Each structure stands twice: as C-alpha cells, then as structure tokens.
Amino acid sequence: MSGILNSSIGRKFAMALSALFLMVFLLQHFAINILSVFSENAFNEASHFMGTFWAVQFILQPILILGIIFHFTMGIILEIQNRKARKVSYAKNNGSANSSWMSRNMIWTGLIIEGFLVVHMANIWWHEMMVKYIDPQPVDATRYYEELVEHFQSPVIVGIYVVAFVFLALHLMHGFNSAFQSIGANNKYTKALKGISKVYSIGIPAGFVFIALYHHFAH
Amino acid sequence: MNLTLKIWRQKNANAKGKMVDYQISNVSPDMSFLEMLDVLNTELIEKGEEPVSFDHDCREGICGSCSLYINGEAHGPDRLVTTCQLHMRKFKDGDTIYIEPWRAKAFPVIKDLIVDRSAFDRVQHAGGFISVNTSGNTQDANAIPIEKANADKAFDAATCIGCGACVASCKNSSAMLFVSAKVSQFALLPQGQVEATDRVMNMVNQMDAEGFGNCTNTGACEVECPKGISLENIARMNREYLKASFKG
C-alpha cells in the first residue's frame, strides 16, 4: 500500500476515483436544478435541505471541495510529468489519426471548467456562506428559487455558463470511459458503458444549459 | 514516384540533430519503406555522404527492431504493420515524408533514427519471466488445463514484439501498453500466478523509474500498435497492480 500515490497506476486510480465522485456529484446537482423547471416548491425544498442538513454541509461539502482540489491539482501534476517524458517533440505529429481531440486536451478543457468553478463559487457558494454563517440572515426556506431566477437574468452569466458546459461535455466525452478504464474495468460491459457515457457526457451538460436558458427567457 | 524526404539526422547521442531534406526519384510502389531507405543510403554512399542509420533486422514484422515515426505516426500510416512491412504504395508521387526517431525521454537517440530501447529490457528483467525448476522433473506445461478464452488472450498479449511504437505514439510517452502486455501474458496463465504480485509491482516500478509518462487512456497506442495489443491489457495491469498494492 505504501507510496501508492507516487506510482503511475496509483495516481491514475486516484484520478479516476476523484473523477467518478465528481460525476456522481454532478448528477445530483443536476437532479436538484432541473426541479426548478417543474416546481418552484420542490426546488426550494430540495435546496433548503441540501443547504441546511448537517451531513451535507459538514461532511459531503468538504469532501467535494477536497475532491475538486485533488482532481485538478493531480491533473496539473500529471500533465507536467507527462510533458517532461518527451523532451524533444516531433516535427510532424498526426495525433488525430489515433486519438480523439477530447482525449488530447483534457488539461485545457479541465482548466476552463476550473475557471468557471471559480466564478461559480464566487457567485453562488460564497453568497450561501455569507447568508448562512458570516453575516447570518433570518432563515428563509423559499429564497432559493428567486435567487436562481435572478442569477440567470444576466446574459453574461448565462453566456459563461453555456461556454463552460460545452467544455465540460468535451471533458466528459473522454473522461467518463477513461475513468472506468483507469480503475481496471474493461470487459463485456464496456460497449454498453460507451453508450451511457454519451448520454451522460452530452445530456447532463446540455440539461444544465437548458435550465439556464429556460430561466433566462421564461421570466 | 518522386518523393521529398525530411529525415532527422543526428551524429551521436550528444550531438544536436536537425531535419534534413532529401530528394529521391524512381521509387517503385512495390518497395518496402526500408528498401526505399536502402536506395537512398546507396545514393548517399555513392556521393560520399554519411548514410542514414536506422534499426532493422527480420524485415518480416516479428523482431521489433524497426521503428520510425513516419508522417506523424509510428510505423507510418498503415494499420497493424511494422515499418518493414509498410509499402511505398501507401504514398503518392510528389509526397513529402517526415521520418523521425521515436521520441521519449526514456528512449534517447543514439544516432539518426536509432533510439536506445534498453529501458524495455530493464522493465522485462524486473519481472517479465516465470521461474521454473528445470532440474529434470518439470511437469509438461500442456498437462495443465487452461481455459481457451484465457489461453487466447495470453497468446494475444504475448505477440507484443517490444517495438516501442506505443511509447512513441503516446502523447505522454507512456509505456503502459507494452508493460501491460508483458504482465498479462503471465497473469492469465496458472504458471504466472506464483510471482504475480512481485511481477506487477516490480515491472511498474521499473517502468516509472525509466521516466515513461502516465497513461491518460487516449488509446493512441492501441491504434498504432503493429500487433493490435488491446487496451484491455492496461485495465488488467491496473487491476493486478491494485490487487498487489493492497496485498503488501
């Protein structure tokens, strides 16, 4: 077990675990956001629960933050290591002949997502922290829907949102299957998994974009 | 066919190399790629110039000696062939062809297009074997029944010729396809079980020590591998490695 995070396969495995965790989180985040399209009440209830239940606030949320920090820190470390593994580059390299654009540009799609996360945290998460802990306001279990609608009125925010989710889709189009391969799952289910991967990696980001556009134009 | 060749020339391991242009005419589409280089070298020798050094041996796709990064792909544009099996009919009259050595920190250039692939030997020495007592009372290997599916997969893994095209093609210069083939050919057979834990740990540690990069599953290696070694082997090696790490 010792030094597993120093070995190539150990790092690959840890990268995949953090990615799988992020993908589960993303699904859960989507499930709550999409409620806002159907029912103001349901969205408020779900948001209030997530925002106040202690296990979410003090266990899952810190794990999520550490998970994201681990994922992108390890992503950058591996990228630097991998670049060092080839000192002289090819005069001519035909990468598209044998691999997808997505697979070759994980670091760039990842960094763009990271940029979005910073904006997103500053806008929404920081606001939550202010309201709840730093400058406590009277508890209002119905504020979430209004805040969401207001958030999506800005064309700039919606624009950033759309761009970020396009890059998230590109990141996941390689990442989804890659994560399973990394944890050693390559078997008779791999083909079916590729189908699920397409649905997830395009469907979920498209869903987030739909929610943003819906609230932008519906109110 | 008349062709323009852009070839990496480098005097020795320490020299600074560069791409040099050569014109070659009357190339027959039936020639193999290496024969075309033989013709070029004959012309260079006649002109009193230094011929281009490149690796080759069997010229029938089984030894793993030949290499060359041709027009941006290991072993050239054809699939499931080594450079010695690549034919000039894959190119057109007037083409410009880039010919470069494998590029990886773990495969330093020795001269022109020849690289030092002894890193692979060291990985192999670290665990790519089984220890069998051959003192006269060995059991006939065929006496141990092996499931057909596993025997086939082990054999497929064993067809790896150690050419290094996987490393050369990988954007991370990762050697995982090679190492995973060598791990898999034993991991799938009962004879390989005795040393399974040490084998995968030692081979992966050696692979890392040689300075190969980290796999990000782009799949470039599988596409460019002349023997069609499957990514399934890398997943198997990951499993074997994780199993071994948790054991001890």
Ligand code: HEM
């Ligand atoms: C919610 C956000 C994110 C999700 C769901 C996600 C998902 C994934 C997945 C599934 C993989 C494949 C893991 C594997 O191959 O084992 C991956 C790899 C990677 N991610 Fe992310 N990621 C996210 C954010 C980021 C961010 C912010 C960065 C910032 C740099 C990043 C950088 C990378 C890199 C460099 C890789 C390549 C490593 C590899 O392929 O092994 N990701 N990501």
Ligand code: SF4
């Ligand atoms: S896995 Fe394929 S490309 Fe890599 S060394 Fe073996 S035969 Fe060559």
Ligand code: FES
């Ligand atoms: S020379 Fe032996 S494989 Fe090409």
